Amino acid sequence: MYTKKMKKVFALLTIVTVMSFVACKNKPAHDDKADSMRRADSIHRADSIAAEEARAKAEAEAAATPDSLKGDSANMNNGTTTTGTTTH
Numbered sequence: 001m002y003t004k005k006m007k008k009v010f011a012l013l014t015i016v017t018v019m020s021f022v023a024c025k026n027k028p029a030h031d032d033k034a035d036s037m038r039r040a041d042s043i044h045r046a047d048s049i050a051a052e053e054a055r056a057k058a059e060a061e062a063a064a065t066p067d068s069l070k071g072d073s074a075n076m077n078n079g080t081t082t083t084g085t086t087t088h
Helices: 002-024 032-078
Strands: none
Touching: none
């Protein structure tokens, strides 16, 4: 009596398993269009980060330039200050 019931349960599970394999059709789990969109988005992010780093570097160099010019201008005046007096 239990064997007939178990055979029915086993047959039902087998049918469900086969149907689930047929429904999947062995397709890859990912979509090529979605992958290309993700790739383009990450490239855009990388370009944005590189542009931001370049801008920050340019700003840092621009901020450092006046300080270095001040030191050079003091040497060019041969020791004179901005008021015109010498410091010999």
